[in-house]
Amino acid sequence: MITLASDFGTPYPAAMKGVILRESDARLVDVSHDLSRGRIGESAFWLRETLPTFPPATHLAVVDPGVGTDRGVLVGRANGHTFVGPDNGLLVPAARRIAADDDGVDWFHADPGDPESSTFHGRDVFAPLAATVHDAVAAVGPETLDDHDRLSPADPIDLRLPEATIEAGDASGEVLAVDDFGNVVTNVPGEFIEDREAVTVNGDRVPVVSTFASVEPEAPLVTVGSHGYVECDVNGGRGAEWFGLAVGDAVRIDPTG
């Protein structure tokens, strides 16, 4: 199985699929091709939340503002999963989550070969590499990457998603992502609001609930979202607009309401 993720929109992902299918019979599953364009951090968050739901697979992901430069071509291995993408941090949080251990990921740089284009390495570098890696692992096992002639051990560019801190009893964090519903995903751990009836978010007092339907339509709420973090949402509306929050914005939560 090869999962595919990118910020390519359409129809470029089809070219990646065509290239893969010329080489491999792997099952293909789209993760998303609407990852935040060129935003490595937010895309890395979504990959970290999504890829661990899959059984062992080869995960191809391309959000690559440095395409065509000398940024490396990365292959990773953890817990039976394989990762293929640009060496810009994109896949690091997902691989760490799947390894359940910072040291549990083996990283390699891959020879990029001689790509036909300097602007579409998804098609010319990463897709054929994912097919090659997938088929090698499927035929021999993950250990085959250790002596693959296109791979050499590497220290990848690191990327750690920011963590919230507690200051004077308040949580001080930031927005990791805004989803398609407009829900604002912060990096404040859900436990911080447990057993609270209301909290203050950047000055606004908002009820803490466990379901959207607990408040009136169009009313704001704070909840522990499906990622385990505090989310700032609106029932049937867009939290990002009500709270005036975007990715990277600071969020201060006073738990005493």
Added chain:
Amino acid sequence: MITLASDFGTPYPAAMKGVILRESDARLVDVSHDLSRGRIGESAFWLRETLPTFPPATHLAVVDPGVGTDRGVLVGRANGHTFVGPDNGLLVPAARRIAADDDGVDWFHADPGDPESSTFHGRDVFAPLAATVHDAVAAVGPETLDDHDRLSPADPIDLRLPEATIEAGDASGEVLAVDDFGNVVTNVPGEFIEDREAVTVNGDRVPVVSTFASVEPEAPLVTVGSHGYVECDVNGGRGAEWFGLAVGDAVRIDPTG
């Protein structure tokens, strides 16, 4: 085969797929993940029009504004097809259409288990349930649901799409859906405009044609759409804008033109 439909946009559907694929080898086919957000009626219309085109399959559908509340978890069975989703009416019209008979659908409530989140039952309840139901039916047959230990017979929340009426020779209906082309799908049966050259829709006289290309570019038309209903369209443009119609709006058609 498991079909997937939701109003999740991206990338949440990938988490449902990952969860399913951890349990099942089922073929996955996306129906749509851009169903009208939180609008059960319009989404139910699209499922009713789309799911019957498939061969027998497990149909997973999640448009679920009541996620996390005590709304039930529904499983249905009709004509070799299986349905999995929230008990809010969403899948009822599709199941009835596939059964070709109001009494031809068997409904069950499923034990929701102990979902990890209260806001993403697509990932935590419905996807694993769809995998379980699919694999049980594939291994044993649809009758296995009768004594499945997670299921018990249920009367689901009903949902019937509104039907047009005839008043003083005019059809009085409403807009069931607006498609991506901007075509306005009403609930007035197509036969109502058969053999007419023009009709009056909410006061506007419009030609009745069988193809878009029968009128000038950007000109309005009325036709019998692919759903069998009267549609209010524009050749190469958006009927919803020309006619000023949205889902749920009243439509009165005078067939005498």
Added chain:
Amino acid sequence: MITLASDFGTPYPAAMKGVILRESDARLVDVSHDLSRGRIGESAFWLRETLPTFPPATHLAVVDPGVGTDRGVLVGRANGHTFVGPDNGLLVPAARRIAADDDGVDWFHADPGDPESSTFHGRDVFAPLAATVHDAVAAVGPETLDDHDRLSPADPIDLRLPEATIEAGDASGEVLAVDDFGNVVTNVPGEFIEDREAVTVNGDRVPVVSTFASVEPEAPLVTVGSHGYVECDVNGGRGAEWFGLAVGDAVRIDPTG
């Protein structure tokens, strides 16, 4: 394998898939369902750039403003690939590219049968035809199309994408497509700007680079894109807006900077 492409958005492609899967076990791969709505030329460009990346497959493509009129139903064959779609030029450039030879494509008209609708031939004509053609070719080989009882040899509607010309040392071309990144794909061959440091595009002097990251964020650039043509782009932004260019617009490039 059947690839699917259309301008249908969602959820109409699912009805095509359902219809195919009732008849065939073919693997389905989406190319795009967001081809430029009703624009045959731009859609033909994307198919020509994408379909050749695939291994031999049946390629179903529907951008069909003439649906329901007497436009023909086309089947093509080239180099082990099969093409199914409306006879409006849509698939001609892709088939020629795959044939690598103008004379290398065999074209047939197909009996459209008696479609249920006059507005959704994707579901009622093209999808079942693609399933039939795919399964016949898979079972017997491409030669089976020669005496298929629904097919007869045809001269299709031709479509040739415009080619740039050189006038007084300048390239005079036009915009073939704008991609989801806002990159402007012209029809000026990439060789025209090779070894240049800067060129003038419609009066604006712009650097010629091989990677987006070669210029500052939000700065314009000209590069040889992944299609082999000159592209007018912006690093991290939308070339279409910076250059003020849309599909079909004239582009004049002075290579002397």
